[in-house]
Amino acid sequence: METPRVLRIVPGGYSEFQVTGMIEWGKPAGNVICSEANKEKVDLIVVGSRGLSTARRTILGSVSDYIAHHASSPVCVVPPSEKKHET
Numbered sequence: 001m002e003t004p005r006v007l008r009i010v011p012g013g014y015s016e017f018q019v020t021g022m023i024e025w026g027k028p029a030g031n032v033i034c035s036e037a038n039k040e041k042v043d044l045i046v047v048g049s050r051g052l053s054t055a056r057r058t059i060l061g062s063v064s065d066y067i068a069h070h071a072s073s074p075v076c077v078v079p080p081s082e083k084k085h086e087t
C-alpha cells in the first residue's frame with residue numbers, strides 16, 4: 001500500500017484562511033471525500049487531476065471528476081504540472 005502524502009499546506013501569512021489537510025481511507029474515493037467534506041462543512045475542496053484523456057477517464061474513472069459533479073461545496077481541480085504525453 002502506498003503511503004499517502006501531503007505535499008504542502010498553504011504557508012503562513014494567510015490569516016483570513018484556515019487550511020486543513022485530511023487523509024481518509026475508503027472506496028470509492030470520490031464518495032468518501034464528498035461525505036467527509038459534507039460532515040466537516042468545508043468551504044472548498046482542492047483536488048489534483050492526473051490529466052487523463054476523455055477515453056481513459058471514461059474507462060478508469062476520475063476521482064476529481066466525481067467530486068466536481070457530486071460535492072456540495074465548491075471544488076478546485078488542480079491540473080498536473082506537466083502534461084503527460086500519451087502514446
